[in-house]
Amino acid sequence: MTGTLYLIPNTLGDGDADALAAVLPAPVSARAASLAYYIGENAKTTRAFLKRTGTERPIQEIEIRELNVNTPAGEIDRLLAPILAGTDGGLVSEAGCPAVADPGALLVRRAHEKGIKVVPLVGPSSILLALMASGLNGQSFAFHGYLPVDAGERAKRLRELEQQSRKAKQTQIFIETPYRNRALLDTLLATCAPSTLVCVAVDLTLPGETIASRNVSDWKKAQAPDLQKRPAIFLILAN
Numbered sequence: 001m002t003g004t005l006y007l008i009p010n011t012l013g014d015g016d017a018d019a020l021a022a023v024l025p026a027p028v029s030a031r032a033a034s035l036a037y038y039i040g041e042n043a044k045t046t047r048a049f050l051k052r053t054g055t056e057r058p059i060q061e062i063e064i065r066e067l068n069v070n071t072p073a074g075e076i077d078r079l080l081a082p083i084l085a086g087t088d089g090g091l092v093s094e095a096g097c098p099a100v101a102d103p104g105a106l107l108v109r110r111a112h113e114k115g116i117k118v119v120p121l122v123g124p125s126s127i128l129l130a131l132m133a134s135g136l137n138g139q140s141f142a143f144h145g146y147l148p149v150d151a152g153e154r155a156k157r158l159r160e161l162e163q164q165s166r167k168a169k170q171t172q173i174f175i176e177t178p179y180r181n182r183a184l185l186d187t188l189l190a191t192c193a194p195s196t197l198v199c200v201a202v203d204l205t206l207p208g209e210t211i212a213s214r215n216v217s218d219w220k221k222a223q224a225p226d227l228q229k230r231p232a233i234f235l236i237l238a239n
Helices: 017-023 026-033 042-054 075-085 104-113 126-134 149-168 178-191 214-223
Strands: 003-006 039-040 063-066 089-092 117-121 141-146 171-175 197-202 209-217 232-237
Touching: 003 026, 003 075, 003 104, 003 149, 017 026, 017 042, 026 042, 039 042, 039 075, 042 063, 063 171, 063 178, 075 104, 089 104, 104 117, 126 171, 126 209, 126 232, 149 178, 149 232, 178 197, 178 214, 178 232, 209 214
Parallel strands: 003 089, 003 117, 039 063, 039 089, 141 171
Antiparallel strands: 171 232, 197 209, 197 232
16 A cells, blocks of 8 residues: 655744744644655755654654655656655745745656645645735735746736736735845835725744735835745735
8 A cells, every 4th residue: 555645834034942832733833743755845844844843753764855846757656655665755945835936746647646645744835824914805816926026028928917806706826036036016006096905914924924914005104024044925916
């Protein structure tokens, strides 16, 4: 019999065992602690995650293999081999839920093709938490990942997303590398219509959590939150 692939959520930022307990249910932590095989984006940070959850065996006895944006597609089967041989395994992301805005999606797809049982476990998703707290349309929404780095292309893409939002009455969600957060917000406020609603959710589940929703016109009058090197989610809804 094959093993099971468990999708193990992580915290959304650094923190001790108490921080983990605040966002992961006890049964999820218990399952994470029981596994002897893990697939993560980085072996070092995966070990740090396991130190916070606690493990039923010494960490040095837990096999950890890496899956990230540099992993060749041909390596996916090798990563699944222990599970096909009968060992339960865990997929963990650097932050939040694995396989959502995360390279683990390819592994999960291949697991289904191989007939491996996939079990998603409950934990924090910055995308859904931001949507929940935004007050924007939670009935229809789309996540777009990162927008273009080039300023002109970024503005063009924002105009497209605003038009799509207005036409479909759909919330548009996107992210940025933390050190470019302020540039993205500035472009957003300069590009979108005054009535377009904008939510910025920063440091979700962390001590410095800040969530603000207002239209572009009011954003221009308000003091913007400190976005320097802080993980943020951006949402817009055009009227």
